[in-house]
Amino acid sequence: MSAGAPAAAEGKDAGGLRAALGGLPTRGRSFLAAGVAAAVCAYVLGQGDLLRVGLLLAVLPLACVAGLYRTRYRVAGSRRLSPSRVPAGSEARGHLRMDNVSRLPTGLLMLQDHVPYVLGPRPRFVLDRVEAGGRREVSYRVRSDLRGRYPLGPLQLRLSDPFGMCELTRSFSAYDTLTVIPRTEALPPVRLAGEASGYGDGRQRSLALAGDDDIIPRSYRHGDDLRRVHWRSTARYGELMVRREEQPQRARCTVLLDTRRLAYQGAGPDSAFEWAVSGAASALVHMLGRGFAVRLLTDTGSSVPGEGADGFAGSTQESADSAGLMMDTLAVVDHSDGAGLSRSYDVLRGGNEGLLVAFFGDLDEEQAAVAARMRQRSGAAVAFVLDSGTWVTNGAVAGAVDERLRQLRESGWTALAVGPGVQLSDLWTQAARQRTETSGYSDSGTNGFSGGWS
Helix, strand or coil: CEEEEEHHHHEEECCHHHHHHHCCCHHHHHHHHHHHHHHHHHHHHCCHHHHHHHHHHHHHHHHHHHHHHHCHHHEEEEEEEECCEEECCCEEEEEEEEEECCCCCCCCEEEEECCCHHHCCCCEEEECCCCCCCEEEEEEEEECCCCEEEEECCEEEEEECCCCCCEEEEEECCCEEEEEECCCCCCCCCCECCCCCCCCCCEEEECCCCCHHHCCCEECCCCCCHHHECHHHHHHHCCCEECCCCEEEECEEEEEECCEHHHCCCCCCCCHHHHHHHHHHHHHHHHHHCCCEEEEEECCCCEECCCCHHHCCCCCCCHHHHHHHHHHHHHHCCCECCCCCHHHHHHHCCCCCCEEEEEECCCCHHHHHHHHHHHHHCCEEEEEEECHHHHHCCCCCCCCHHHHHHHHHHCCCEEEEECCCCCHHHHHHHHHHHHHHHHCCCCCCCCCECCCCC
16 A cells, blocks of 8 residues: 655645635636726725725635645645556556645545556546545546556646535545456366376476485474484483484476567567566466476576576465566566577576476577477477467468477477467367377376376
8 A cells, every 4th residue: 555644744735825826716716806997996996995895806716825824734645556466457456545634624625646548547536525534435446458567656636625616636645556467267177297196387396305214314303203303312312312304305387488579570469578477477487387496588598587596486485476576577578689599598507497387489590400409308398389470460471480390399399380369278189289298108206298198
């Protein structure tokens, strides 16, 4: 929640008292002009009663200006976004709250919140009167089909006195940020290598040491199962010692996103690049849900979350936090100016990457060769290759995607072409079928697929 402090702390008036005088509406200016005219006529005609009427007419708007100017710091505003992170095409709601922290009631309040045009029309509200110590709450909806980070604010408040003689405009300095993340698809479950019954798909379990004689015990802790007490070590050390538990190991998965500008044609929510970003987001969420230690890698060599061993999400890091960090990255990812995949290959060849899921744009012969070499360091590799020419022409013009797929498959990739309008969930199942038909073996013992996808 982004709370706007009282206007004395965060608001900015539009030029102070001079601005308040300049902000007199038609009613206030009419009263002031009538009062001045009556005073002049009273002076010329020598009418004392008319002079008193003129003074009353002229003083009333000036008194309203003074009163409004003195109470301008006594209105506080706050904004709350619910939620602050939404998928593209989904709605979020902005909640505005105004508090009158003075001892006097306010007049007419007009609220206006500044939002980017891609989120919809600028919300405006009118509040009749807020009693002393009172509060008013209003809300509005925002929605974007384009991923990104969008600032909301500042909140603008127009104050009016009870007689409508004067208006004063103020702006609060608090901002909020709405993060629009890519759309994701629910993918069919996969049966992964190294899984043990009861421990999740992406987890493997290994004993601390192999034999009973080689067991390294530890001290007994409150809550340990007494059946795990190692009596020989207990007698040796003179205190209760227990066998070490099996140590969970998380299988790894790298999701590679090709962001090269020259690899994609077209733009907009239905472009090939946006499909690749959405596909990478879907794969990340799916693999995290399966218990994998996941990272997002781009062709520039940058890795997210960048924590834990080799840039993977650490085993103690919450999956939700890891997913949020990677989704925030995908919300703002843009085309890179790089011409090749060599930097991502340099990252991948540093060690065993486990499962590799890649989303490629157009590949020429050289870059297809680089991508083919990535497979050598991965237990299993699945590539989704987008022929952006078919996306621009709606399938009328096809590139050399078939030749690139053959090149990848010969090096061990499970490679599929991605056409316009296709669902990633269908390709996910198709990749499992292709892998089962072409390999005919199980990758058990690696951090890849075991017997295909189920």
